[in-house]
Amino acid sequence: MRHATMLFAILAFAIAAPAAVSAQTADSTKDKRDIRHDTRDIHRDRRDVRKDNRDINHDRREARQDIQKGDTTGARAERKDMRQDKRDRHQDKRDIHRDRRDRRQDSRDLHKDRQKTDSTKPNS
Numbered sequence: 001m002r003h004a005t006m007l008f009a010i011l012a013f014a015i016a017a018p019a020a021v022s023a024q025t026a027d028s029t030k031d032k033r034d035i036r037h038d039t040r041d042i043h044r045d046r047r048d049v050r051k052d053n054r055d056i057n058h059d060r061r062e063a064r065q066d067i068q069k070g071d072t073t074g075a076r077a078e079r080k081d082m083r084q085d086k087r088d089r090h091q092d093k094r095d096i097h098r099d100r101r102d103r104r105q106d107s108r109d110l111h112k113d114r115q116k117t118d119s120t121k122p123n124s
Helices: 002-069 072-120
Strands: none
């Protein structure tokens, strides 16, 4: 009876161990993918911030020109465009902040997963 219990325990461990390693590998893979996606999003958002800055500067120049010409309606429209571009820029900066936070958390998770994997390996 004792040998049967021992055999059952060994079989249960043999079945469960690969599943645990597989789950850790899948979690690491997910973290790596998330890091890549967050990095890509950060680059895109930075590009959008640069574009918004260019648009704001352009609208500011046009508003000045409209004011110099006495075209208050045109200047008002340019200021409205400028406000929208500033809102877009603010949203992009918030997205960058969130993506950086997510990437940092995914990096920490990946590091923890690697430490778990290293601790489960037998010492050679």
